[in-house]
Amino acid sequence: QSALTQPASVSGSPGQSITISCTGTSSDVGGYNFVSWYQQHPGIAPKLMIYEVSKRPSGVSHRFSGSKSGKTASLTISGLQAEDEADYYCSSYTSSGTQVFGTGTKVTVL
Amino acid sequence: EVQLVESGGVLVQPGGSLRLSCVASGFSFSSYTMSWVRQAPGKGLEWVSYIRPGSSTTYYADSVKGRFTISRDNAKNSLYLQMNSLRAEDTAVYYCARDGGSGGEFDYWGQGTLVTVSS
Secondary structure, three states, rough: OOEEOOOOEEEEOOOOEEEEEEEEOOOOOOOOOEEEEEEEEOOOOOOEEEEOEEEOOOOOOOEEEEEEEOEEEEEEHEOOHHOOEEEEEEEEOOOOOOOOOOOOEEEEEO | OOOOEEOOEEEEEEOOOOEEEEEEEEEOHHHEEEEEEEEEOOOOEEEEEEOOOOOOOEEEEEOOOOOOOEEEEEEEEEEEEEEEEOHHOOOEEEEEEEEEOOOOOOEEEEEEEEEEEEE
């Protein structure tokens, strides 16, 4: 199972909006509404930010939103803040019954 | 409060074996699918394996299939990963994670335990 494709880096200024893409195949992202997104700060375990494409867990800021079109899922961070600077990973359920992560995106707040 | 605490990570020689443990608390462990996810130094996340609540259903990434075995003891609220025939490329922080729903999202993670495979 190949990793989902994400841009290596995305940057934005405070207050701006950024979008991170996550491209897979019809056997994962395109075939199921089971895409999740994780935020990871250095040296700390990942944190679930979005699940089932667009649902936010309790306690996650409304500035984080998710969507999907075809084989590509997206995470949008609006009103970018300094604490949003981190690595972000998407993940999807697959037709094999397994999970696959994306390659990861480093978000930099300028 | 949900807590997952991993242990067992050490330095091991190539070809060696190791068992990781994860003790869960703060939720009904026996009702949840549990996973292992790893992260090589400076690299991305890689899903390794998961086990359904009843232990009868397990899945593995191709990279570890035939070498790693996931298991659980619901009476002890514990998850395990038996790692055999270890390779240098298995060097990583190994996280225990709870599957929060039918889609396989990981809603709680442990702090991780470092496994280093080197001679």
